[in-house]
Amino acid sequence: MVRILLRFSEDIVELPITAQIILKLKVPIAIVAAHVNSKGGEVLADVPDAMLDKVVKAYRAKGVVVSFPKLIEVDSEKCFSCGSCVALCPVEAITLDEDNTVVFNKEKCVGSTCGACVEACPARAITSVKQNNSIILNNLRAKKGKDK
């Protein structure tokens, strides 16, 4: 699965765009997090790798801005297990194990839509990083070139 960030403007936020794309392409799109109101919003979603091109194209055709979110990287050398980040994480992507060691579950992280732990870490052990999707981006660029 590839994580994508969808930005809906005020004029399209109430349209059932995701449902339409799921039905049309017969693709499972998993909503990981959403911050949406009548003024627009952001939705973080997981899309199967093989369908990424088609899904991105379908969203963009409907006026949705699609980007690839930043996720986090943790420097375990710098982390001194203070635990400050654990309680701040809204999706329980950071937990403590039995030894009180801080454990990061990056699959759960909602990336650039949050960033709470990045700001909070006194050791600057957590950084936002771009999802490693250079291959995907290259595929999209190549396809865009062919479509011209």
Ligand code: SF4
């Ligand atoms: S960026 Fe947010 S969601 Fe991700 S691990 Fe940090 S606090 Fe949790």
Ligand code: SF4
């Ligand atoms: S806030 Fe930083 S130093 Fe503290 S547990 Fe989290 S990553 Fe480690």
